Amino acid sequence: MSAAAASSALAERARELDRADPLAALRAEFIAADDVVSYLDGNSLGRPLRATRERLADFVTHVWGGRLIRGWDERWMDAPTEVGDQLARLTLGAARGQTVIGDCTSVLLYKLMRAGVGAQPERRVLVMDSGNFPTDRFIAQSVAAECGLTLRTIDPAPLAAVSIEDVAGALDEQVALLVLSHVDYRSAEIARLAEITALVHAAGALVLWDLSHSAGVVPVGLDAAGADLAVGCTYKYLNGGPGSPAFLYVAAGLQDRLGQPITGWMGAADPFAMGPGYAPASGVRRFLSGTPPILGMLALRDMLALIERAGLDRIRGKSVALTEFAIECSDALLAPLGVELASPREATVRGGHVMLEHDAFRELTPVLWARGVIPDFRPPRGLRIGLSPLSTSFAELETGIAVVAELLARRTAPARRAAQP
Ligand SMILES: Cc1ncc(COP(=O)(O)O)c(C=O)c1O
DSSP states (O other): OOHHHHHHHHHHHHHHHHHHOTTGGGGGGBOOOTTOSEEOBTTTSOOOBHHHHHHHHHIIIIIIHHHTTHHHHHTGGGHHHHHHHHHIIIIIOOOTTSEEEOSOHHHHHHHHHHHHHHTSTTOOEEEEETTSOHHHHHHHHHHHHHHTOEEEEEOOSTTOOOOHHHHHHHOOTTEEEEEEESBOTTTOBBOOHHHHHHHHHHTTOEEEEEOTTTTTTSOOOHHHHTOOEEEEOSSSTTOOOTTOOOEEEEOHHHHTTOOOSOOOGGGBSOTTSOOSSOOBOSGGGGGOOSSOOTGGGHHHHHHHHHHHHHOHHHHHHHHHHHHHHHHHHIIIIIGGGTOEEOSOSSGGGBOSEEEEEOTTHHHHHHHHHHTTEEOEEETTTEEEEEOOTTTOOHHHHHHHHHHHHHHHHHHHHHHHHHHOO
16 A cells, blocks of 8 residues: 555544543634644643633632732642542542642652651662663662662663562662663553562662653552652653652552651641740651642643543543554554654553654654654654643644655655665
8 A cells, every 4th residue: 555545444443432532522622722733742741721711810819819928828738639539539549648739750759769768777778770860860879879878770671661570670688779760761661560569679778660651541549559758750641740840659558657758738737836946747747848839730730630521441441542543654654664662562561641753753753843743762763653632632642643654655765766776
């Protein structure tokens, strides 16, 4: 089949998939950018909801403007746990009282790494996966240096999620804490969170999971897995907006045993006692530090309401269908041009995005952006196709991949002609 015929067959299939999609109507609830024909970066920064535009205006006028400082007593003090509980119920499989919102993911990683290694000070090893996102690795390095710990590194196969065997090989009686990613930020491979957690517990250690690429798109099941600690950001599949605050989870049974290093007044037992010394709050509030980011949680509330209406299982269903279709389009249109798939073909171990590789992707990415096709580039040669299920259509995805194919073909055409005798 010619490239043009393959492309029009895929475009027709995309229309069919959109017609059959039970969540298709929800796409209209997001604000569309006029100059974007294919947004493939919702895994990095989700689109805003129309409801958020109204909520922000209403908040400024009536809540902040109307209630002023009274807002703290009336509602805002409970927002970190209230929104945290909702996020936990809808996306993390976690019961109330274990999740709070506040700070950025990096700061929460620092707090929970210090909490985790401090739980068993006689254990002197911190383990991290070299495939973790940079901020996780950098903070693990500084926590190890600060606490005089040995940093042990797990090196999975390139772009692979950490495996059970990798973890087993890194465990011994000296390990206090492991810092691992649930969904790999490059390939989207999903690590076996429950089995790895059980293995780590059998060795007497704790594990801190980064859920940034799972929350809102891949069901997590923290309580069922007996998880200890987790963090994640809210600006990806949770559409909290640029710089929206992150969440942390600490299992109920651990909370009162753990301390954290940023002992600000909002994590204290009585923030308004203005006493001479710090005594931690009981429960998950002790992991807070400063004034809660009330404005930063507004968009997140709207997305959580939409996730509740859609249901996480249906969201995961559409996510799998989108990533399957991305692979189908890539196999048909891009593989003949030398593009390789760097994500798993097996859907059960693949998260919400697809990574494609080609040497030309670094230089093609700005050209794609100029054409209104917006994926992101991850060095050295990866094009990440992020597929936020509630705001992405199959047609939009096919359009984007067809433009990638067109640009790649144009780039390689003169070289091919020159190679002909
Ligand atoms: C896996 C992972 N962890 C952490 C972060 C970033 O954390 P922060 O919210 O501190 O910028 C990202 C950002 O993309 C990420 O992908």
